[in-house]
Amino acid sequence: MSAAEPIARTRTGFVAIVGRPNVGKSTLLNALVGEHVSITSRKPQTTRHRVLGVLTRAADAQPARQFIFVDTPGFQRTHKSLLTRRMNETVRAALAEVDAIVLVIDARGWTREDETVLELLPPECAERGNVVLALNKTDEVADRDALLPLLAASAQRFPFAALVPISAEKGRQLDDLLAELGKLLPEGEPLFDADQFTDRSVRFLAAELIREKAFRLLGDELPYGLTVTIDRWEEGEGRAVIAATLVVDRESHKAIVIGAHGAKLREIGRLARIDIERLVDKPVFLETHVRVRRGWSDDERALKQFGYE
Numbered sequence: 001m002s003a004a005e006p007i008a009r010t011r012t013g014f015v016a017i018v019g020r021p022n023v024g025k026s027t028l029l030n031a032l033v034g035e036h037v038s039i040t041s042r043k044p045q046t047t048r049h050r051v052l053g054v055l056t057r058a059a060d061a062q063p064a065r066q067f068i069f070v071d072t073p074g075f076q077r078t079h080k081s082l083l084t085r086r087m088n089e090t091v092r093a094a095l096a097e098v099d100a101i102v103l104v105i106d107a108r109g110w111t112r113e114d115e116t117v118l119e120l121l122p123p124e125c126a127e128r129g130n131v132v133l134a135l136n137k138t139d140e141v142a143d144r145d146a147l148l149p150l151l152a153a154s155a156q157r158f159p160f161a162a163l164v165p166i167s168a169e170k171g172r173q174l175d176d177l178l179a180e181l182g183k184l185l186p187e188g189e190p191l192f193d194a195d196q197f198t199d200r201s202v203r204f205l206a207a208e209l210i211r212e213k214a215f216r217l218l219g220d221e222l223p224y225g226l227t228v229t230i231d232r233w234e235e236g237e238g239r240a241v242i243a244a245t246l247v248v249d250r251e252s253h254k255a256i257v258i259g260a261h262g263a264k265l266r267e268i269g270r271l272a273r274i275d276i277e278r279l280v281d282k283p284v285f286l287e288t289h290v291r292v293r294r295g296w297s298d299d300e301r302a303l304k305q306f307g308y309e
Contacts, residue, residue, distance in 0.1 A: 009063055009187040010063050010064045010065075010066075010187065010190065011063065011064070011065050011066070011182065011185035011186065011188065012065075012066040012068070012185060012186070012189060012190050012191055013066075013067070013068065013098075013099035013100060013184070013185035013186050013188070014068045014070055014097065014098040014099050015068065015070065015098060015102060015181055015184075015185075016069075016072060016094045016095055016098040016100075016102070017029055017069055017070065017071050017072065017102045017104060018072050018094070018095065018102070018104070018117055019103060019105060019114070020105075020111065020113035020114055020117055021113070023104050023105060023106055023114075023136060024106075024136045024137060024169070025038075025071055025072070025104050026038035026071055028102070028104060028134065028136065029051070029071040030053070030168075031168045031169075031174060032053065032055055032067070032069060032174060032177075032178070033053040033055050033069065033197050034197070035053070035197040035198070036205075036209070036278075036279070037051060037052075037071070037197060037198045037200070037205075038051045038053065038071045038208075051070075051071040051198065051200060052068055052069065052070060052071075052198055052199040052200070053068075053069040053071060053198055054066065054067070054068055054069070054196050054198060054199070055067045055069070055197070056190060056192070056194045057178070058194070064190060065178075065185060066185075066190040066191065066192065067178065067181060067182075067185070068191065092120065095120065095122055095125075099130065099186055100130045100132065100161075100181055100184035101121065101130060101131045101132070102131075102132050102133075102134050102181065103117065103121075103131055103132070103134065103160075104136050105133065105134075105136065105154075106135075106136060107136060107137050107138045107140070107150070108140070110150075110153075110154070110157075118158060121158075126158065130184050131158065131160055131161060132161050132162045132163075132164060132177065132180050133154055133160045133162070133163045134164050134165075134177055135147065135151070135154070135163065135164070135165045135166065136166055136168055137167060137169070138165045138166060138167045138172060139167040139169060139170045139172065147165055151163050151165070161183075161184060164176050164180060202280060203230045203233055204307075205279055206230060206242060206244070206272075206276050207228040207229065207230050207244065208228070209276055209279070210228045210244050210268065210269075210272040210286075210288070211227065211228045211246075212272075213267075213268045213271040213272045214226060214228075214246060214257065214268050216271075217264065217267055217271070218256065218264065225248060225249035225250075225253070225296065225297045226248050226257070227246075227296070227306050228245070228247070229245045229247060229306065230243070231244060231245055235282075237282075238282070238283070239282055239283040239284060240276075240280050240282060240283075240284045240285070241284075241285045241287075242276070242284060242286050242287070243287045243288075243289075244287070244288050244289070245288070245289045245291050246265075246288060246289070246290045246291070247290075247291050247292075247293050247296060247306070248290065248291075248292055248293075249292065249293060249294055249295055249296050249297060250292065250294065251292050253292075254292050257290050258290055265290060269287075269288040272286060272288075
């Protein structure tokens, strides 16, 4: 290496993944990290917490890159509870604190909800040039040439650092997205160990997996006000014994979650147990219950108890 050539430095930074509800933010996070970090379903506003997903990349010929992805709730204008206000605050806080932003839209075009999220970006983002537009779900676009006008129009909306068509579901062009984001990371040593993929505990991930299965199984039947608590966790060499409670805010919702003769709740538990066993790498005995806590999503003390701070 000549004296004139710069020395490659390790880069580490926080990257917020933002977008309207149900556009594929959590699917993208999981695909980038290669682990089931954030839950997914077709129900909008599945993500409620700020979840970090960590990807560390290092090669002999390249300096290390540690991407610390921040999965955020979709910005919500429909529900007006204290819970949704808290989630919207989480989105705004994430945008103010990160080094780079991935704005995710559907590759079939912009919507008014997408424009609302774009308007939320801090004014300094345009000057810093730290926003990458990811056009997701390209696998659902029959004519790839149709993306060209959308790319051109998107470039006129905002001074994006890059525009990258991707499919989070199929894993397409994610390396291209990482390459663009890597350019925006500041120099700095990694903040997490190379084998660490999230800042969340196993108990948190297990509770989220249970909530995910409830969302997927019940769909539109599922009441919005549902959360999951882990009440007991005993782990030995042979297996893990877990007791969890699905909390709803109305008695009628309890019947929906339990189902006829308990069938829905048993299936939620069965599906969740399979994923939790992969998470802890051992057999799991999972016991689930349903409890009513009226109006919890508008109760300051309940939100704090359930981890929505």
